[in-house]
Amino acid sequence: MSSTAVPRRRLLCGFLSATALLAAGCGQPGVVAKPPARSAEAPLALVYNGPQGCADCGPSVADLLRRAPQHYRVEYVGPGTGKPLTAAVLAEAQLYVQPGGGQDLDRTWRDLDESADAVRDWVRNGGSYLGLCFGGYLAGRDPGFGLLPGDAHGYAGTPGATVPDERDTVIEVNWRGKPRHMYFQDGPAFRLDEGSGATVLATYPDGAAAVVVAPYGKGRVGVSGPHPEADASWYDEEGLTNPDGVQPDLAYELIQATVSR
Template sequence: MRSSLRWPPSLIAKWFFLLVLFVGVVSTSLLCTSDACASELHRTSGVLGEGTSWSIPWYSIESDEDGPTVLVTGGMHGNEPAGSAAAGQIRHWNIARGKLVVIPSLNRLGLDAEMRWFPVHRNDRSLRDLNRNFPKLENLQPRTLLCETVWEFVESERPDFVFDLHEGFDFPTSNSKSVGSSVIFSPSDEQHHLAQKMLDAVNETVDDDTRRFVPLSRNGAAQGSLVRACADVLGVRSFILETTFKEQPLSFRTFQHRVMVSTALKEIGLLDSDSTDRMTSSLEHHRLSVGLFDAAGTTAKGLKNVSQSFDSEEFELVRIGPHDLSASTLSQFDVLIFPGGSGSRQGRAIGSDGREAIRKFVKDGGGVIGICAGAYLCSAHYDWSLHIINTSVFNETIEIPGVGRKSMWYRGGPSDVEMELTSEGEEIFSQSNRLDVRYQNGPIMDVGPDDHLPEWTPLAWFRSEVVRYEPQEGTMIDSPAIIAAPFGNGRVMCISPHPEATPGLENIITEAVKWSAQRDGSHTASEPDSQLEEASTSPAQE
């Protein structure tokens, strides 16, 4: 790999424009390692509106082999995160020819605020929607500084195709007021052909006919939208690709966006092979790639809490779902996190093939972290468990006088409990010995039934407990709160409470990732200390 600076001819002509708007451009040249392409790729990145509150990163991949220029954009509306997430993943693709330009977060401030509008103009009805303020045939001047900056960049790149990634609130097959799950374009034979290719591919991911993707080409994109401006003013073949956020996890919606874009780029010649499964960069070795499971059995709040723990450039966090649980896809990640929610629902969503893929991932050196429900999932207790750490859990069903039969895993709503780190836990997490941590029905763990699995090491103990029913008394206190163990060449950590939801303890999750990825510099879990014997011989809490 070598580094160089390469200025495309079209940018040399706009030297002053570059100095003002694209400060800090970084360019990297590399030899493409994908079997799909043998030409040299030149990766460039920069920032639009450098120095403004709304500055927008962009990325470019250019091949030495001639081909079309394609622009992919996302995050126009801040309440539509799938397009931004997908574009952020697409920027890592290796193209075979031509040029791919990606702007993942056009409305970065809106995405941060989870607001549809551009926050700077949120009180101005005429300016707040970015996608109504690009040029129109009757008025070629963009109506905001952000739109003007983006438009000048688009003009300078002169794309042959534009794909703008969006989301709708419902499925158009059942709600005509929504444009979700659709491909929007201006009618022409050529555009209809490409749209149909994308529709055919993405509908292969749909099991429910009421959620099928449809073409919307009668009126094309809205006046003032980026796609309509590119089509009418620049004569560019342009498409809006819409997924639907109703009752569908983010991981699945980004997957559907990648399916459509990969299909289109193969059809027009930028790609020689499908790139749908590519989500991270093998080039950024200094960053830890973390896959956060996002499907049935997870909660929006739990996913948000985990995600907010990763606000450092040290990590690349990607939402993944059952469709991503293949060996080739998992190989892009250092660590997988299974968050709170329902362990049984996560286990059923993963399925037997997914469980085997995860087990192989860890055996080959990957890391897995289970938080609360995810710790149930990692255990050796249930048939739907991953069986990657030898734990059983206290879940007996007991007859409670005057109440009925109740399962002992349930201890009520969220509350704070006291947790004491072991010496090894203190070393890994860089936290003080005794901590108050949020707890909500995480597993009460003990040694499991599988003697073939390695022994685990306690990293923290519960020193207080939550009790709802009398038989639970004494079962939580002095039981392990966090444990860790090797599995093959990899590492597993189970966390019963919720440090990610406890102010001041969020770094426990990021330090757990470093340890699981074997980037912490400490001894491995296969080197137990005296505490392991204590955990292995502690009496069952049931």
């Protein structure tokens, strides 16, 4: 698979049939990420924007964070951004976002594996990880950061799924007991360990967990299979309509749940 940027509709989550990713977790020896810094400034959110074949996935999340009620300051991290994803960089942030996007999964994980221990340490010590679609897969295991009390798996095409394949679509979820519609493209569902303490914000029609917030040490991990951050341009590009209208409230609720203690 090529890492050349192509239309977002094919790359929001990558192709999860690729299973040749290497498990990793080799951070810098002796470096332990500190809890997120607190100050009178707007909180800092780091958004991964390294090579992943989707030029607008990171910026879409950044836009959302700047408009969120918390009014985040946003900085991009990852190869090519001028800011590596290290313990020192994470120590200044409240939130780290792994967005959708990523056609070449081997390449993406190679770019992330040296930061895996730093990310785990930072979340364990009080940081907040937000993973959207592809970032939700990466919160799981093999490959992934291993931040979930359970694991992520592909939803489309599974028994009982309302989405048969990886095409872009609008999916109905049950969000805290109410039907809502969200943008979806080959996103994950989440299997959770019994007694994990995780909160399921939304489920797919078959009852599988679609949006989850879970503790990890002193920190929190928020993951979503569908795309709460999708704005009107995403729907227009694919000729899709959201019956609820395109609203950011689900994204804001997920962000708040992820950073709350």
